Amino acid sequence: MRLLVIEDDPLLLHSLSEGLREEQYAVDTAIDGEEGLAKARETDYDCIVLDGMLPGIDGWELLARLRREKKTPVLMLTARDAVPDRIRGLDAGADDYLTKPFDFEELLARLRALIRRSSGLGTSSLEIDGVEIDTALRQVRSAGEIVSLTPREYGLVEYLALHRGSVVSRTELYEHLFDESDDTLSNLLDVHVSNVRKKLGAGFISTRRGHGYSIE
Amino acid sequence: MKRLFQSVRWWLLLWYALILLCLITGLCLLSFRLTSNDRTVQIDREIRGFQGTFFRSLFASRPLPNKDEPPSLDEIRERLLNPGDVSKFPPELHALFSGANGGSYLACWDSDGSPLFISANSPDDLKPPCGPKDGSTKYVEQDHRREQHRVQPSGMSSIVGRDISEEQREQRNFGVLLALGGGALWLAGLGGGWWLAGRALKPIDTIGRTASRIAAGNLDERIQIANTDNELDRLGHVLNDTFERLSAAIERQKRFTADASHELRTPVTIILSETQRALKREREPEQYREILANCRTAAERMRALVESLLVLARQDLPASKFDPVACDLADIATGVADLLQPLANEHSITVQREISPAPLKGDPHSLAMVVQNLLSNALIHPPSGSTVILKTSVNEDGTVLEVSDNGPGISAEHLPRLFDRFYRADSARGQINGHTGLGLAIAKTIVENHGGRIEVTSDKGTTFRVVLP
Numbered sequence: 001m002r003l004l005v006i007e008d009d010p011l012l013l014h015s016l017s018e019g020l021r022e023e024q025y026a027v028d029t030a031i032d033g034e035e036g037l038a039k040a041r042e043t044d045y046d047c048i049v050l051d052g053m054l055p056g057i058d059g060w061e062l063l064a065r066l067r068r069e070k071k072t073p074v075l076m077l078t079a080r081d082a083v084p085d086r087i088r089g090l091d092a093g094a095d096d097y098l099t100k101p102f103d104f105e106e107l108l109a110r111l112r113a114l115i116r117r118s119s120g121l122g123t124s125s126l127e128i129d130g131v132e133i134d135t136a137l138r139q140v141r142s143a144g145e146i147v148s149l150t151p152r153e154y155g156l157v158e159y160l161a162l163h164r165g166s167v168v169s170r171t172e173l174y175e176h177l178f179d180e181s182d183d184t185l186s187n188l189l190d191v192h193v194s195n196v197r198k199k200l201g202a203g204f205i206s207t208r209r210g211h212g213y214s215i216e
Numbered sequence: 217m218k219r220l221f222q223s224v225r226w227w228l229l230l231w232y233a234l235i236l237l238c239l240i241t242g243l244c245l246l247s248f249r250l251t252s253n254d255r256t257v258q259i260d261r262e263i264r265g266f267q268g269t270f271f272r273s274l275f276a277s278r279p280l281p282n283k284d285e286p287p288s289l290d291e292i293r294e295r296l297l298n299p300g301d302v303s304k305f306p307p308e309l310h311a312l313f314s315g316a317n318g319g320s321y322l323a324c325w326d327s328d329g330s331p332l333f334i335s336a337n338s339p340d341d342l343k344p345p346c347g348p349k350d351g352s353t354k355y356v357e358q359d360h361r362r363e364q365h366r367v368q369p370s371g372m373s374s375i376v377g378r379d380i381s382e383e384q385r386e387q388r389n390f391g392v393l394l395a396l397g398g399g400a401l402w403l404a405g406l407g408g409g410w411w412l413a414g415r416a417l418k419p420i421d422t423i424g425r426t427a428s429r430i431a432a433g434n435l436d437e438r439i440q441i442a443n444t445d446n447e448l449d450r451l452g453h454v455l456n457d458t459f460e461r462l463s464a465a466i467e468r469q470k471r472f473t474a475d476a477s478h479e480l481r482t483p484v485t486i487i488l489s490e491t492q493r494a495l496k497r498e499r500e501p502e503q504y505r506e507i508l509a510n511c512r513t514a515a516e517r518m519r520a521l522v523e524s525l526l527v528l529a530r531q532d533l534p535a536s537k538f539d540p541v542a543c544d545l546a547d548i549a550t551g552v553a554d555l556l557q558p559l560a561n562e563h564s565i566t567v568q569r570e571i572s573p574a575p576l577k578g579d580p581h582s583l584a585m586v587v588q589n590l591l592s593n594a595l596i597h598p599p600s601g602s603t604v605i606l607k608t609s610v611n612e613d614g615t616v617l618e619v620s621d622n623g624p625g626i627s628a629e630h631l632p633r634l635f636d637r638f639y640r641a642d643s644a645r646g647q648i649n650g651h652t653g654l655g656l657a658i659a660k661t662i663v664e665n666h667g668g669r670i671e672v673t674s675d676k677g678t679t680f681r682v683v684l685p
Contacts, residue, residue, distance in 0.1 A: 011510055012486045019493040053478075079481035082474070101485040104492040 001046040001115055001155060002026040002176045006036030006062070007077070008054050016049065019104055024138070024151035025111075026179035033057030040066050046115050046176060049107075052078030052089065060092050067093035073114040077102070112136060119162035126161055128215055131200055133161050140200070147199050152177060156192050160205060160215045169212040224420075225413045232409040236402055244398045248391055255383055256362070260355055263364050266320040267376040270309060277304040289370055296324050296332040311337050320378040327371020344373045360384060419448040427455065435463040475638035479521055479652065483514035490514075517652075524654040527585065528637070531661040538665075540577035545615055545684070546608045548580055552587040553606055556595060564600040565621075567591075570607040576615040576684055582662040586670075589655040590619040590680045598623025598677075613683045614668065620679035626672070634672055635660040 003025050007013040010031065017027045028043070030036035033056040040048055040062075048066075052059040063074060074096075076089045081099040089097055095117075096110050112135055116124065124136040132141040138154055140147045149157065155177050160168060173189060193205055193213060205213050221227070274295045280287055287295070299305075302313045311319040315336030324332040325344040334342065345365035347354060354365045363377030419442075426439045438459065441452040494507045553567055560567050587606075594604045598621045607618040626634065633639045637657040659682075663670045668684035 009482050009486070011513055012482060012489070015486055015489045015493065015510060019489060022493065022496070079478040079485075080474075100481040101488050104489050 001159065002028070002043070002179060003047050003049060003111070004028045004030065004036065004039055004043070004045045005049045006030045006033070006040075006054065006059070007049070007051040008032055009051075020049075020108075020111075021179075023108060024155060026155075026177060026182065028180050033059070033062050037062050037065060040072060041069060043175060044070075044172070045072050046118070047073045047075060047111050049075050049077055049111070050094070052076060052080055052085065060088055063089070063092040063094055071118075073118045075107075075110055075114055077107075109136070116162070121162060126164075128161060128164065129201075129204070131204065133158060142200055149196070149199065150192075153192050153196050153199075156189075157196055157200070157215075160213060164215050167208050167211045167214045173213065225410075225417055228413040228416075229406065229409050232413070233402075233406055236405045236409070240398045240402050240405075244394045248387075248394055251390060252387055255387060256355075256357075259362050259378070259380060259383065260364070263320065263355075263362065263376050263378060266308075266378070267322065267364070267374075269306060270312070270322055270376075273305045273309055274299060277301060289372070292372075293326065293332060299333070311335075320376065322374070322376050324372065324374045332372070342375060345375055346373075419452075423448070423452060423455065427459075430459055435459070435466060472637055475653075476521075476525055479638065480518060483518045483521075486514035487511050521652045521654070524652045524658060527658050528654060528661060531582070531658065531665055538579040538582070540579065542575065542577055543580040543583070545574035545576060545583065545617055546571045548584050549587050549606055549608050549617065552584055552591055556588065556591055559592060559595050560604070563595055565595050565598065566603045567595075568603055568605045570605060570609075572609050574608040574610050574615045574617070578666050578684065579662075583666070586659045586662050586682060587617065587619075589659045590617075590682075593655060594619050594621040594623075594678075594680075597621070615684045617682040617684075618679060620677055622677040625676055625678050626674040628674075631672060631674060635670070 003020055005013060005016050005020065005027060007016060007029075008031055013029055013031060017029050020027045028039055028045070030039050033054040036048075036050070036054070037057060050059045050063065054062065057065070059076060059078065063076070066072070066074070074094050076094040076097050077100065078085065078089070078097075079100045086097050095114050098107060098110060112124065116122075116135060121135075125132060125134045127133070130143055131147075133139075134141075135158060138151075138158075140149055140154065140157055156173065159173065159176050170189060177189075193207075197205055205215055207213055275287065277300050278295075280291060299313075302310065305313075308319075310316075312322060312335035317337065319337060321335045321338040321342075323334045323338050323342050323344075326332050329344055331344075339361065345354070345367060347365065347367050349367050349369050349371060351366065351368050356363050356365055357380070360379055360381035361377050362380045363375050365373070365375055367373040423439050426437060430437050438456050439452040441449050441456070443449065490507045490510050494504060499507075549571055550569070553569060557567070591604070591606060598604070602622050605618070605620045607616075607620075609616050609618075630639075635656050638653040639657075660670050663682050663684065666684050668682060670680065670682045673679050673681070
């Protein structure tokens with residue numbers, strides 16, 4: 001899953017992005033409104049963490065402009081906890097609201113919920129052909145047994161499972177699993193797919209030649 | 217009951233009732249007295265008229281031989297003893313002889329007290345009057361009778377009187393009527409007074425209610441004023457002005473608290489986020505060091521902010537009036553410039569000192585804070601290689617401190633709000649370099665507490681100018 005964190009305080013930006021990377025998210029960062037808006041327009045993020053008070057374009061304005069083009073889930077993060085600010089944020093198109101200081105675990109849970117909801121999934125776990133995927137615990141079970149996946153393999157399974165039934169292109173997969181600082185070769189994706197097939201069965205991920213991958 | 221007597225309306229009514237009672241009683245008494253006097257004067261006139269008619273009739277039936285001369289005492293005596301033919305007397309005098317009840321009566325006595333004429337209708341207990349023998353007339357009222365007593369110099373005395381019980385009854389009735397009318401008027405007055413007091417106090421009540429609603433937190437509400445420019449309207453204006461100022465102060469306070477909490481939230485978030493991240497799994501010592509350093513940076517920011525808030529709070533307190541001591545702004549500026557030299561070196565900025573003696577009375581510690589805030593701003597914002605001029609002088613305005621730089625300047629839109637608390641011209645937040653957004657606000661408060669003013673001009677480069685009295 002790939003996230004964009006827009007926060008003007010360098011120290012907090014560093015802390016947030018490091019924390020999220022450690023949770024196996026691919027994280028891009030932006031330190032002001034303009035940069036944030038440009039990145040949000042350019043890439044289809046799974047979720048955007050947006051600070052309210054930003055130099056240049058502030059968070060509310062950024063959100064309003066972004067909503068004219070994209071439906072990317074946005075979690076607003078702000079030190080302003082007044083009700084009118086929250087209403088303004090939600091009305092501008094924010095999907096969720098978190099006030100500083102917040103609990104990092106809560107931020108993670110809210111991000112998971114937003115990503116899940118944007119894929120139309122109600123609960124944190126889903127089952128496909130006897131394979132159970134728990135997005136909260138980031139665990140995959142096959143026939144009741146925990147299957148050990150690397151974080152990137154898990155990301156691949158989760159992304160495909162959330163887009164179950166549709167064909168996901170290699171580019172899209174690559175975009176959602178690796179952040180802008182990653183310069184891994186794209187054929188690494190094939191390696192991950194082959195590893196997942198070994199662990200969960202050859203038919204779990206099907207290949208559409210020339211189009212991409214899908215989980216039926 | 218206690219509550220009743222605490223009510224202004226009741227007190228007003230009480231006073232009003234008392235005054236009205238005095239007024240009505242006075243008027244009633246006066247009117248009773250006047251009528252009574254009027255009645256007495258009329259009765260006396262009647263008595264005199266009756267006496268005149270009697271004596272004229274006494275001599276009219278049998279005229280004296282010498283008509284032009286007044287009758288002698290003997291002639292009078294003789295006529296009184298022997299009035300003659302009663303039928304020739306006018307009808308109103310017949311009762312004197314017939315003895316019918318009521319009407320006027322008359323009696324005359326000789327100088328030795330022997331009766332000369334006692335009318336048949338006279339009361340039984342009639343006695344000759346006593347008094348000075350000067351012919352003067354005395355009116356006496358006793359029981360139901362009013363009489364004229366007269367003793368002539370010759371010693372002859374007379375009493376003419378009549379029964380006045382009818383008049384007395386009428387007078388009593390009139391008195392009762394007056395009392396009833398007065399009482400009714402008083403009660404009606406009380407009702408009117410109660411209504412008037414209520415009407416007069418209603419605006420106060422409205423003001424009171426509005427004020428309580430405002431006090432309860434409805435800060436935007438104001439007292440409705442009728443614009444009649446009476447005392448209550450003026451009170452309303454005064455109260456509305458007070459509420460306006462209070463509301464503005466509370467609004468400022470709210471904004472300040474919100475800003476302060478906002479500024480504190482970011483470092484707290486960093487510390488929380490970093491510590492949670494650190495505790496999540498085992499790490500390399502290098503990573504722990506990095507996380508701790510981040511926490512320290514955040515904590516240092518909080519410390520700077522808390523210190524600034526404290527300074528501001530102290531300067532805001534009315535009790536912060538310091539004892540001014542004689543000091544020299546030149547010395548203070550030199551001291552601060554020396555202290556900040558390392559910062560200037562770090563940013564490669566030359567501090568040009570144009571310091572001349574500038575003695576004044578004030579608090580050297582807070583003044584040093586002013587110089588430090590202005591100078592450190594001038595050292596941080598302009599690009600490296602700039603020159604900052606620190607100048608102290610005395611002119612006709614007072615003692616002047618100037619800090620100017622030749623940096624890019626501050627755009628005009630920011631200038632009016634530059635001294636606002638938590639306002640930052642460069643909108644990039646983050647208390648980087650220990651900047652809390654309170655430095656200029658602190659400088660302004662300190663300067664104003666010294667009775668001075670601070671101003672800023674910015675075109676190419678920025679000049680902060682402090683003028684102290």
